[in-house]
Each structure stands twice: as C-alpha cells, then as structure tokens.
Amino acid sequence: MLLFRELNRGKCKTYLIGCARTRKALLVDPVRENISRYLAFLAYHxxxxxxxxxxxxxADHPTGSFQLRDLVDARLIMHRRAPAPGVTHHVEDxxxxxxxxxxxxxxYTPGHTPDSISLYTDGRVLTGDVLLIGGTGRADFAGGDTGAQYDSITKKLFVLPxxxxxxPAHDYRGNVSSTIGQEKQHNPRIAGRSRVQYIELMASLKFPMPEKIQEVLQPNQSAIDDDRAKFPDLAELNRVRQLAADEVSAMLGASDPPLVLDVREPTEYHGPLGHVSGSVLVPLRELAARASELEAHRERPIVAVCRSGVRSTTAAAILVGMGFERVYNLKDGMVDWNDRKLPVER
Ligand SMILES: [Fe+2]
Structure with a gap:
C-alpha cells in the first residue's frame, strides 16, 4: 500500500513516499542537481x-523543492518557522x-535548525538532520540550538516504538537505516547522556564551517535562485542588530518611530501573517535595485521585517553595507510578531 524508496544513493538522502493505490507521491528533501532523475523515476513508475x-x-546543498513545485505544481510543505517564501503549506507539530x-x-523537532521537522509514517520516521544513524546533526549554525535538539530527540523521537x-537526511558512513531502539541504546552522541552532558559534548566538537555555507544557505532561505544575486557574507550578517518583537513594538509607540521595511513577497505581505501598519514593502529580490527609494529615510532608524527574520537579516546587512547606520532586524519575524498577538494589517 505504501511505497518507500531512497533516491540519491549518496550521503545526502531524498526519500519518496507514495500511495500504491492512487499513485500519488511525496518527495522529502529533493536535491536540485537530481531533479531530472526524480522526474524520470516518477514517470517510469x-x-x-x-x-x-x-x-x-x-545549508549544505541547493534544495530542489522550489523548482519541483513550479515544474509539476506540487505542494511545497515546510514548518511554519521556515524562512523561504513560496512554501505553499506550513505545518506544525x-x-x-x-x-x-x-x-x-x-x-516538530527543532535543534539542527529552528524549522526542523520529522515525518512519521507506517513504522518509519524520517528524522531530517536532527537524529542521524549513530550521530546527531550539528546545531552550531543557522539558528541551531543544542538543548532544543536534545529535547527533540529524547522527547519526540525516542518515545516512538x-x-x-x-x-535520516544524511549519512556519511554508508548506513541505510536504523531503529529508534538501536539509537536509544547505542547512539554515541546521546545514549546515556543528560541534557547538560549532551550540550557539553556538542560544544567540545569543533566542527569546521561547511564550505560555501552562505552561498547555499541564503538562496535556500530566500528562494532567490539567481546566480548573479549577491548576498552578504557571514561577518556582514553578524553585524546586524537583532530586536525582539516587544522592542520593535515599543519603538513604534515612541517619538522618532522607525521605518518598518518589509522584504517579503507581496502575497505574504497581504497573507495570513499580515504586516505591520505603515510598513513599506520592498521584496528582498528587489532591494538592491530599489535602495534609492530609502534614501529619504537615511536619518531614521529602519527595522527590516520578513516571515521568520532570516531574509530580513540579509536585507539589513545589505543596507548596512550601503552605509545606512541605524538598521535593525525584527528577530523571528512576523511569525513571532503574530505569536505575541501584536497588531497587524492584512
Ligand atoms: Fe541540514
């Protein structure tokens, strides 16, 4: 009844889950360079x-999801904290x-990233990069959180039969699958470790930064698929000052309120999360070309805003690079703004 297959045969895994009766299929974590192979496989079967x-x-490979969504009109599903526009269905735990x-x-299994999910079906769990076979995903970049990862693994995954x-989404040692029981007993990173011990262990592993991480991560975060697009580097991104939703809300109520610069797509601006009243919409992909429109606001503080605070950090770094001095980012974006029940317009 259920079709299940790994399609890449490499370190990076793409799984197909299909319904044998209706012949409908789902792809999990498609890799961009393999899109033709997936489409051929689907057609053949x-x-x-x-x-x-x-x-x-x-952060390690360009996703194939945006292109597949466009090529075959498939739904694109991610967790609601996923930063990229064009996700057609957001899901939660x-x-x-x-x-x-x-x-x-x-x-919902955050830790490796804030938007990590695992998928459970028919006695199988697809764990993304949170729980690996005999390992765990790193949690030291892209919003990772080692404590959250411990909680996800022990409270959401290890409670499965x-x-x-x-x-997992990756395996570097040629493993194909494992079981929850096996990992609970023998996973060298987490078996028998307390939360504190796990955090200490992960901090002691000095992982090298993956090559070209920003070149891969930022297009995946923003769905900007243009080879000519110039993204800020890590040092520039780290210079952006982050403000929590409450701080931005307080600034808006004070004298000298900031300009709120929303860098999402127009459909998102008018979508379910709404937008901050009075905010100016300049989608990230147009920002460099339209920066002159912001010249008049050079003296004001500017708060960049997007869905989850990732694209807007890129936008803020671009403005800092252009010499804007009082640029801030709304941390965790409109998702968090809505969670805190702050006012929006649609
Ligand atoms: Fe990952």
Missing amino acids: QLTLDAVVDTHTH GDEIAVGEARIGVL DQTLVF
Missing part, C-alpha cells in the same frame, strides 16, 4: 508528484500530511 517536503532549510490514502504525521525504522 507512473507516479504523480503531489507534494514536496523539506525537513528543514538546508501534530499535523498530518495526506498523500493519496497515505497519512504522514509531522513531529523501539522497532520504528530511522531514515
């Missing part, structure tokens, strides 16, 4: 691509994804 899921915003007659449960098969 007479499957229709119904949906694509990214378990998180990837406990949601269910239907693919034909198959049902796939969503577990012991015989549940584990399929």
Whole structure:
C-alpha cells in the first residue's frame, strides 16, 4: 500500500513516499542537481508528484523543492518557522500530511535548525538532520540550538516504538537505516547522556564551517535562485542588530518611530501573517535595485521585517553595507510578531 524508496544513493538522502493505490507521491528533501532523475523515476513508475517536503532549510546543498513545485505544481510543505517564501503549506507539530490514502504525521523537532521537522509514517520516521544513524546533526549554525535538539530527540523521537525504522537526511558512513531502539541504546552522541552532558559534548566538537555555507544557505532561505544575486557574507550578517518583537513594538509607540521595511513577497505581505501598519514593502529580490527609494529615510532608524527574520537579516546587512547606520532586524519575524498577538494589517 505504501511505497518507500531512497533516491540519491549518496550521503545526502531524498526519500519518496507514495500511495500504491492512487499513485500519488511525496518527495522529502529533493536535491536540485537530481531533479531530472526524480522526474524520470516518477514517470517510469507512473507516479504523480503531489507534494514536496523539506525537513528543514538546508545549508549544505541547493534544495530542489522550489523548482519541483513550479515544474509539476506540487505542494511545497515546510514548518511554519521556515524562512523561504513560496512554501505553499506550513505545518506544525501534530499535523498530518495526506498523500493519496497515505497519512504522514509531522513531529516538530527543532535543534539542527529552528524549522526542523520529522515525518512519521507506517513504522518509519524520517528524522531530517536532527537524529542521524549513530550521530546527531550539528546545531552550531543557522539558528541551531543544542538543548532544543536534545529535547527533540529524547522527547519526540525516542518515545516512538523501539522497532520504528530511522531514515535520516544524511549519512556519511554508508548506513541505510536504523531503529529508534538501536539509537536509544547505542547512539554515541546521546545514549546515556543528560541534557547538560549532551550540550557539553556538542560544544567540545569543533566542527569546521561547511564550505560555501552562505552561498547555499541564503538562496535556500530566500528562494532567490539567481546566480548573479549577491548576498552578504557571514561577518556582514553578524553585524546586524537583532530586536525582539516587544522592542520593535515599543519603538513604534515612541517619538522618532522607525521605518518598518518589509522584504517579503507581496502575497505574504497581504497573507495570513499580515504586516505591520505603515510598513513599506520592498521584496528582498528587489532591494538592491530599489535602495534609492530609502534614501529619504537615511536619518531614521529602519527595522527590516520578513516571515521568520532570516531574509530580513540579509536585507539589513545589505543596507548596512550601503552605509545606512541605524538598521535593525525584527528577530523571528512576523511569525513571532503574530505569536505575541501584536497588531497587524492584512
Ligand atoms: Fe541540514
């Protein structure tokens, strides 16, 4: 009844989950360079691509999700904290994804990134980069949080039945699958460790920064697929001052209120999360070309805003690079602004 297959045969895994009766299929974590192979596989097996899921915003390879969504009109599903525009369905912990007659449960498992989910179906769990076979994903970049990762693994994944098969998004040692029971007992990073011990261990592992991380991460975060696009580097991004939603709200109520610069797409600006009253919309992809429109506001503080605070950090870094001095970022974006029940317009 359920079709299940790993399609890459490499270190980076892409899984197909399909419904044998309706021939509808879901791809998890497609890699851009393999899109033609996936489409050929689907056609050969007479499957229709119904949906694509990214378990998180990837930092190590360009995602194939945006292109697949456009090529075959598939739904693009990610957690609601995912930064990129163009995700057609946002999910949260406990949601269910239907693919034909198959049902796939969503577990929110942050840690590796703030938008990491695991997928549970038919005795299998796809763990993204949170729980690996005999390892765990690193949690030291892209908003990672080692403590949250420990909680995700121990409270969301290790409570699944012991015989549940584990399929991670990466494996560097040639493993194909494991089980929850096996990882609970023998995973050298986490088995038998307390939360504090796990955080200490992860901090002691001095991982090198992946090559070209910003060149991969920023297009995946922003869905800007243009080779000519120039993104700020890490040092520039780190210079952006982050403000919590409450701080921005207080600034807006004071004298000399900041200009709120919303860098999302127009559909998002008028979408379910709404926008801050009086904010100016300049999508990130147009910012460099339209920066002259902001010249009149050079003397004012500017707060950059997007969905989850990632694209807007890029935007703020671009403005800092152009010599704007009082530029801030709304941390965690409109998702957090809405969670705090701050006022929006739609
Ligand atoms: Fe990852």
